[in-house]
Amino acid sequence: MQEERPRLLMGVVAPATNISVQPEMEALRPPGVINAHARIPNPDRAVTSDADTLAVRASMVEGLNAALDTLLPATPGHVVLGVMAENFVGGGAAGQRLVADCAARIGCRVTDYTSAILAALDVMFGRKIRLSLLTPFMPVGDAAARALFEDAGHEVVRLVSLKAPGPAAIARVPRERTMQAVRDLAGPEVEAIIQVGTNASFRALAREMEAELGTPVLAANPVLYWRALRREGITDPMPQHGRLFTL
Structure with a gap:
């Protein structure tokens, strides 16, 4: 007997240094949703100044396309960007352009934290x-x-x-x-x-x-995942994850 198709294949992109996005978003998954995770190859370099912050951002933006490309064969229905600095540092219109570029590259809607x-x-x-x-x-x-x-x-x-x-x-x-x-x-x-x-x-x-x-x-992570689910019409009430997941 053939299994039912998943309700949604959710692409989840996070930096290689990030060990929280994957377990937190797995815990938030409603029945029938599958998370496909991809990693941005970024180094764990010291951050002691604003200049260091900007250098980390540059390395992650450079690796973002490579991470998205690993998701392409799976054809996700939505992608969550589990990153922050790309949308904050230099943010505003620059962050919006980055999200639009990601959506065009992957061929589906993309949710960012902003x-x-x-x-x-x-x-x-x-x-x-x-x-x-x-x-x-x-x-x-x-x-x-x-x-x-x-x-x-x-x-x-x-x-x-x-x-x-x-x-x-x-x-x-x-x-x-x-x-x-x-x-x-x-x-x-x-x-x-x-x-x-x-x-x-x-x-x-x-x-x-x-x-x-x-x-x-x-x-941060529940807010991202909630928004992605709602944009795809998945409205399961999950009060165990807080009031937001009942709305």
Whole structure:
């Protein structure tokens, strides 16, 4: 007996240094959706300055097409870009062009973090809000992340940067340090706490901190995956992944 075709073959692209996108997006998969993962060949180089951040971005952009090409034979129905800096550093129109180029190359729709998080905030709140940001970046990345939200009309009232010293180090920030950073971002004026940086294993911790603080805490990888599913008409309610997955 022939098996039923999958509802969706989801291409998922992440840097070679990223060890969080794959397990987190596998955990978010509804029945009938298959994730096909591809890796961007990027080195784990030290990041101690804005110049280092820009060099890491350049190496990842250069490897992005190669990663997409490994997905082409599988003909995915949608692709998630599990990367952040490409859309933040130099962001705006440059980020939009990058996403459009990716979609043209792979032949299907592509979801990036910028569009995903703005769509999530619109669905959850339906208005502009006051928010706090948790980032793993150096100042140039922090400024671009802040600009993403402020350019869309939201108010960034607090920002905490973990300043990870390299791409792979983002996944190794101690849990206790991350939890304290989230607590530092909370406050009566904060309507949502938003984590950026896809190499942070933050999916489960976001649910935990949301319960502790009573404030919505949005993790990068679930937001990306939610947006990709909804764009393809997959609306399964999955409350175990947070309120966003019921909308």
